[in-house]
Amino acid sequence: MERKIVPYGSWKSPITSELIIKDTVALEGIAYEGNDLYWLERLPSEGGRSRVMKKTSDNALAEQTPAPFNVRTRVHEYGGAPFAVFGERLYFSNFEDNLLYLKIGENQPKQITSDSNHRYADAGIDRPNQRLYWIREDHTNSSLAPETTIVVMNADGSDQKIAVSGNDFYSNPRVSPDAKHLAYLTWSHPHMPWDESELWVADINEDGTLSNNRKLTGGSGVSIVQPLWSPGGTLYFLSDHSNWWNLMRCYGSHKEEVCPVKAEFGSHSSVLGKSDYCFVDENTIIASYSQHGMRQLASVDVWNGRLNPITNRFTSFSSLQSNGDKVAFIAASPTEFPRITVMDTDSLKLEDIKIASEFLIDTDYLSLPEAIEFPTANNKTAHALYYAPSNPDFTAPKGEKPPLLVHAHGGPVGATSSALNLVKQYWTSRGFALVDVNYGGSTGYGREYRDRLRGRWGIVDVEDCANAVQYLIDRGDVDHGRVAIAGGSAGGYTTLASLVFTDIYKAGASHFGLSELESFVLETHKFESHYLHGLIAPYPEEKHVFHERSPIHFTDRLSCPVIFFQGLDDKVVPPNQAVPMVEALRKKGLPVAYLEFEGEGHGFRKAENIKRSIDGEFYFYSCIFGFEPADKIEPVEIDNLHSEEI
Incomplete structure (x- = not known):
């Protein structure tokens, strides 16, 4: 079937928010x-x-x-x-x-x-x-x-x-x-x-x-x-x-x-x-390990140290457990949903026990991740997974390049995964490019890479995300005039810091992200109450550094629209991290939207709120970047959005 010529962002996709939350x-x-x-x-x-x-x-x-x-x-x-x-x-x-x-x-x-x-x-x-x-x-x-x-x-x-x-x-x-x-x-x-x-x-x-x-x-x-x-x-x-x-x-x-x-x-x-590992017997371990940011499965002979890769169709493995005869784990791949899988320890045959979703997706609608390594600050390189737009029913007008959504993962000492994620595919099947950045500080690349973020959160992550964008622009993959950044929790902080301290983005979305670091130190829960000691600086001895890295103090540098998503019961990043930022943007006259969710904590768990946050962010970008969504989406109230900006 001949593809229809439709602008990026306006492609109709079977991967809907209803599908993402259904069953x-x-x-x-x-x-x-x-x-x-x-x-x-x-x-x-x-x-x-x-x-x-x-x-x-x-x-x-x-x-x-x-x-x-x-x-x-x-x-x-x-x-x-x-x-x-x-x-x-x-x-x-x-x-x-x-x-x-x-x-x-x-x-x-x-x-x-x-x-x-x-x-x-x-x-x-x-x-x-x-x-x-x-x-x-x-x-x-x-x-x-x-x-x-x-x-x-x-x-x-x-x-x-x-x-x-x-x-x-x-x-x-x-x-x-x-x-x-x-x-x-x-x-x-x-x-x-x-x-x-x-x-x-x-x-x-x-x-x-x-x-x-x-x-x-x-x-x-x-x-x-x-x-x-x-x-x-x-x-x-x-x-x-x-x-x-x-x-x-x-x-x-x-x-x-x-x-x-x-x-x-x-x-x-x-x-x-x-x-991430378990014993089959006294001599053998089955382990998941990461090389170059990708997870693999292997058996380990504990006496001679031999690592024997186990080849299968999956690229993500977690929660490994064994009863001796079998090994169970959660597995996924770029085209397959996470599932409980059991592997026979003798034959290595796999059996799926439970799949996260039974919905069958035509893989032509799925964008496969490309692992990229790109130059960044201080003559170093950083890593990301790049997803190009993918939809077998549509192509863009000649000469048009896709908008880019940059995703900053949480943690911040976490990592993105190549496992099938329908939220990512929601974007790429509608005509967005997406880059999932494993900025310096991410796990999977060794302690030295992880330590890049020590004392430099809000600097290294911001630089790496911006340099991932520049790499894709220079490669000719994306539209430099339609670049947005989004992230949740620590990724929300990277998002807000990126919008304040760089000028490469045209829009952003903060999902329960930090904007003011000092209040976080004083008010957050015990587990993370000293987290910023290593990521930023000792507090209160170097209080000034917390001010210098807090986006809320530099809203005068903001020049693009932002949407905020916040759970009202969030004990990790409470609403007082979002509300002052929203008010600052309103006073500055920049387009801003704020969606709050009663009964939600740190990360949304209710189906209706997951749906609303996905569709709400897409609607927001459609207004800012000027494309017409193919589906009818519940509007989001956007302050300071004038008719000429739509």
Whole structure:
């Protein structure tokens, strides 16, 4: 069929906001218990409620935590690892009351804790002694500075007591197979776990308390993540001491590398429970690793250190778990939705268990990512994934170049993924080009690349995003007069800083982004309360730097329209980060829109709000860049938008 000639931005696409939210789930943590497989699903159609699902060895599939239970925790605010499985027992944190519940077999869940000021996550199981070790966050005395500890309790929730305390943060309590030792991670302000953390081990006493706590490794600028005992009782972990998060193991105080390679076996860990490798047996690890920003799967022979890549159709792997015979993980590719996949450890045959969306998309409408490396400041290079416009039904008028949407990921020490993301395809199938920038500071390229952002947030990320744009302009791919930048959370800050400190953009969208850094330091939650010490400067000693990097103080430099999206219940980036920026733009006479969402926190979970934010941003750009959307979209109220600007 001959393609219709239609301007970029006005292409009609089957990838609609309704499709993005319809019958779609977000797949999260996985757990094996024998041959039974458990995982977490987040349901936008139910207001973002999360539930635990179970697949038994006879292929029976059943929800374990029916409504109104919402399996989610806010330990460290970002949560993660809100459930654990132990025999027929399913333990989970319920979001509405912060309490732990226990479900045994087919019985109804029963409450096993009583204080809603206590939040729980990331359990370690002591099977021989029928006990669990949890990360507990106690908000009794302070909501901004809760006490974080490791607690131990009996399998029925009784006799809870503090096992480890004293440092600011703990994670990953892991019991050795013989139940004689507990390994755990710890770190304290001003460090973040991906900057500096320590691996400790302690002896487990008869009553579950700990003794002889001793540090094994980490600290002094080294990050340790994901400790895991082998089936035979050897402690493994990931360390970035060599510039890369590589596999290592401990024999007493002796530490040795398992598989030294210039690749990242770890990943950004703002949420608890990350699992990028698992044991098949005492000799073999299945691991996900990143090279050149792309994830791969491999087996590792732990004795000779040989890395054997496992070739399959996927480019994204997370939450790896094994029961010995099989390995389960969340997998995705640029053309396939995330899914729970099980791999047979002998044949390497894959079986899809649950797919995030059953909708079948004609791949001709999908834009495949191109990994680009481009020159940036200080004679360095940076990385991004570029998506060209793609729609088999349309082509643009001769000579027209597409508008470009620059995406700045969150974290900021995170990374973008090549996995199929319908929000990205929403844009490219309508005629936008999109570049997803892994600016300096992103994970996946080694510690040195990650450290580029230290003390230079608001500089390096801004430079790299701008240089990605210039690279694509110079290559002739995009229209220099129609470039927008968007991002959420830390990416929202990069967006606002880019709009203030550069002039390459013609519009922007901040999704719950920071505009004033000093108030963030004073008001944000404990986990990130010292984050900017490393990203910006020590506070209050270098208070002036916070002023110099805060977009709100430089609105006089703004010269383009901006739209803001804000959850009213956001505890990480509260509404007072957006409202002053909106008012400043209104007073300056620049087009500005502000959409707030009641009941939403940091990141939107409700289907109707996800839809509104996607369509609202597209509508905003249509008004600013002057194209007519192919679909009828609910208008957004834009202040200072005059008829000649449409």
